[in-house]
Amino acid sequence: MAMEYYEAVGRRKRATARVRLYPGGDGSTIVNDRPLRQFFPLDAALVQIRGPLEAADAQDRFNVSVRVKGGGIQGQAGAIQLGIARALLKVDPELRPILRQRGFLTRDFRVKERKKPGLKKARKAPQYTKR
Numbered sequence: 324m325a326m327e328y329y330e331a332v333g334r335r336k337r338a339t340a341r342v343r344l345y346p347g348g349d350g351s352t353i354v355n356d357r358p359l360r361q362f363f364p365l366d367a368a369l370v371q372i373r374g375p376l377e378a379a380d381a382q383d384r385f386n387v388s389v390r391v392k393g394g395g396i397q398g399q400a401g402a403i404q405l406g407i408a409r410a411l412l413k414v415d416p417e418l419r420p421i422l423r424q425r426g427f428l429t430r431d432f433r434v435k436e437r438k439k440p441g442l443k444k445a446r447k448a449p450q451y452t453k454r
Contacts, residue, residue: 328388329413333406335431338394342406344414348386354403355391368400375408375427379418401431 328343352359352372363369376382387407391399408427411418422428436445443449 329410331406331409331413333402333404333409335401335405336394336398336434338391338398338402340389340391340399340402340406342403342410343388344407344410345386345388346384346414348384350383350385352387352389354389363396363400365396368396371400372403372407374404374425375411375422378421378425378427379411379415381411381414385414405430 328345330341330343333340333342354362359369359372363372373382376385376387389403389406391403393399394402404427408422411422412428419428438445441448
């Protein structure tokens with residue numbers, strides 16, 4: 324039985340993206356049932372998301388379907404980017420060096436640090452008074 328799609332998960336900050344690549348597509352990308360351009364009006368996010376497909380020279384070989392939740396615009400774009408890169412690896416493992424070299428396979432582990440008791444924020448201490 325042939326596989327209908329390749330699926331992978333990408334995460335960044337508080338965002339999680341479930342990405343599916345459908346072979347034989349025309350290059351359309353749907354995010355949460357909306358066209359990519361409508362979901363991400365910023366060009367920077369679009370460039371980031373399309374990066375792995377362009378590196379693999381596969382812009383027009385797949386239709387991309389994404390379910391993303393949590394986080395903000397940048398976190399969601401980063402999660403989708405990682406998800407697409409991981410799904411491309413399932414399509415063709417020989418793409419690993421190209422994707423690795425451009426940094427698409429590295430999970431950005433930075434998340435917001437929690438607030439600690441006695442501090443105003445995660446690290447900001449109350450103003451010191453001598454007297």
